Amino acid sequence: MNKPLVPNEKKKQNWKQNPEAVKSDILRIATELFAANGLSGTRIDEIAARTETSKRMIYYYFGDKEGLYARVLEAAYAKVREGEKKLNLEGLTAADALAELVSFTFDHHRKSPEFIRMVMIENIHHAQYLKRSEVIRTVNVAAIDRLAEIIRRGEAEGAFRPGLDPVALHWQISALSFFNVSNRPTFSALFGPGLFGPEGQNALRGQAVDMILSHVKVNDP
Amino acid sequence: MNKPLVPNEKKKQNWKQNPEAVKSDILRIATELFAANGLSGTRIDEIAARTETSKRMIYYYFGDKEGLYARVLEAAYAKVREGEKKLNLEGLTAADALAELVSFTFDHHRKSPEFIRMVMIENIHHAQYLKRSEVIRTVNVAAIDRLAEIIRRGEAEGAFRPGLDPVALHWQISALSFFNVSNRPTFSALFGPGLFGPEGQNALRGQAVDMILSHVKVNDP
DNA sequence: AACACTTTTAACTGTTCAGTTAAATCGGGC
DNA sequence: GCCCGATTTAACTGAACAGTTAAAAGTGTT
Structure with a gap:
């Protein structure tokens, strides 16, 4: 027929x-x-x-529906990992590499609102689908490894304070980059759209870099 | 009957x-x-x-259901505002006041997971219910006013760099405090629960204070 | 040419769920 | 004592929706 x-x-x-x-x-x-x-x-x-x-x-x-959702979640993580491969930190000092990483992460999150929303939704669900996925964990371990390497170099250079935790540092970079996208609707509704225009975003990115760098550097006045 | x-x-x-x-x-x-x-x-x-x-x-x-949801959202904001009244910053230097504010905000968010989840859900909905509520806006303006006052004092003391934006500063404090609760499920699933135990949380809180303070202070090495 | 896998179509099932109905009773203020 | 708003109860409506069924025919591989 x-x-x-x-x-x-x-x-x-x-x-x-x-x-x-x-x-x-x-x-x-x-x-x-x-x-x-x-x-x-x-x-x-x-x-x-x-x-x-x-x-x-x-x-x-x-x-079924949940099976489809789980595959969508995995695909979203995979796509974002793919995008992160563009980042090249060769030949930079540790501080410059970290600055570049923060700046890149900030922009990369901005360009991936669908991914951010999937992670938000997954957090609402207590990460129950992410927990079952073995695929996803490996993606993110790479991010920690990359940070650990930068920290190692920064300590060797004498530029970074000793004892930095790469996971905590990843948490901080993620917090500033993620919140910028995830909470834009409520933040913008409460305080206006100013921070989310081009100038506002440039300022926030620069300040995020500054916050992270001044935190890891050795200078205690 | x-x-x-x-x-x-x-x-x-x-x-x-x-x-x-x-x-x-x-x-x-x-x-x-x-x-x-x-x-x-x-x-x-x-x-x-x-x-x-x-x-x-x-x-x-x-x-109807949406009416109930809208009232729940308003009540959640009202309750959180109530809790913020406990914060007293009298008689502190601007730097100490800001440190206390960051520390308090970090802990206050931790103690309000239901509120955080309501805000997450509202962001998923593009803040459409929050936008309609006139009740909520006033709550949050107070937070900005308080920060603006601290910034004013910090500049007068010569302790803070000039030109700080209270809304951006609020964004930064919120990002570090909010992400800590909102993304705990996925972050913990990917990188382990270490940062969310008592020691981890103490460390993150202290680092958040440090990041904010070293960002607003005048020392450029 | 046989066989497994892929695709089409549209109706159907059974459940879940927001919202309604109706009639009755109760509390409290006037 | 009268009236109005508050409350109870349980069944009902109608739509939305996840998932199924069945039969047929296509594709690609060997």
């Missing part, structure tokens, strides 16, 4: 199978909608309607 | 009308559930079941 004798409308004749494309099409739309509406706020029927394929195929490939 | 001839079970005889108590009972349970499950994730039937009153009364007093 399908692929019918009447290939009217926009039904593609000479049609090719492409499971990967179908899956990634579903993931793309699902990411958009889960990030916009949360897990319970998203409708499978709406995902299906905006996909090139059908509701049936969502269940065929992803099992 | 009710208030029946048989006051068996725990039906309160000698029962008193008390609209305010009924409303605040509903708000208390609704806060707990909205904070736990979000707007679309919360069931009115579950709120009703855990209240001393009935589903009918929820609609009687709050109209």
Whole structure:
């Protein structure tokens, strides 16, 4: 009854199978909608309607709603990791490398609002889906390793105070970069949009760099 | 058929009308559930079941689910404002006052996870309910005023660098305090619970104070 | 040409859930 | 004692929604 004798409308004749494309099409739309509406706020029927394929195929490939959500979460982390590979800190002093890392992280978060929203949603769910994913942990260990290396160099140079904790430092950089995106709606509603325009963001980025650097440097007056 | 001839079970005889108590009972349970499950994730039937009153009364007093959510959000902000009145910065230098403010804010956020979750949820919804509330804005203006006063004193003392923006400073203090609670689930799942135990939290609080202070102080090496 | 995997279609199931209805009773202020 | 607002109860409505079913036919591989 399908692929019918009447290939009217926009039904593609000479049609090719492409499971990967179908899956990634579903993931793309699902990411958009889960990030916009949360897990319970998203409708499978709406995902299906905006996909090139059908509701049936969502269940065929992803099992159920939670399975799809879990895959969306993993894909979001994977995509962000991919973007972080662009960062090159070779040949810089430890302080310059750290400044560049903070600045990059700040901007990278800004450019990934969908990812930020997925993490927010996952935090609302007490990270229960992230906890089950072995894929994701490795991504983030790399961030800590990179920081640990910078700290090691900074101590060797005598530029950084001793005893810095790379995980705490990552927490601080993340806090400043993440909050900037996650809490923009409420912050902007309460205090106006000034900090979120181009000048405001440049100022906040520079201040974040300054805060982190003055914290790790050795100078105690 | 009710208030029946048989006051068996725990039906309160000698029962008193008390609209305010009924409303605040509903708000208390609704806060707990909205904070736990979000707007679309919360069931009115579950709120009703855990209240001393009935589903009918929820609609009687709050109209609909969104009306109830909006009132819960306002109540959460009001309660947090109430807690902030405990902070006393009289007779301190600007630097000491700011240190105390950061430290207090960090701890105050930690003690208000329900409020934090409501703000997270509200950010997911692009602050659409907060925007409509005139009640809430005034709460937060006070925070800015308090900071502006500290900055003014710090500049007068010659202790702070000139040109500090109280809104940006509030953003920074909030980022460090808010992220600590909001992102604990994912951060802890990825990097372990170490930073969220008592020692870890003491360290993070101290480092937050240090970061803010070394950023506002005048010493440029 | 056989076989496994992929895709289409649309109706259907069963449940969950926000919001309603109705009639009755109760408390308290006037 | 009268009236109005507060409260109880439990069943009901109607829509939304996750997940299923079934039969058919396509693709790609060997």
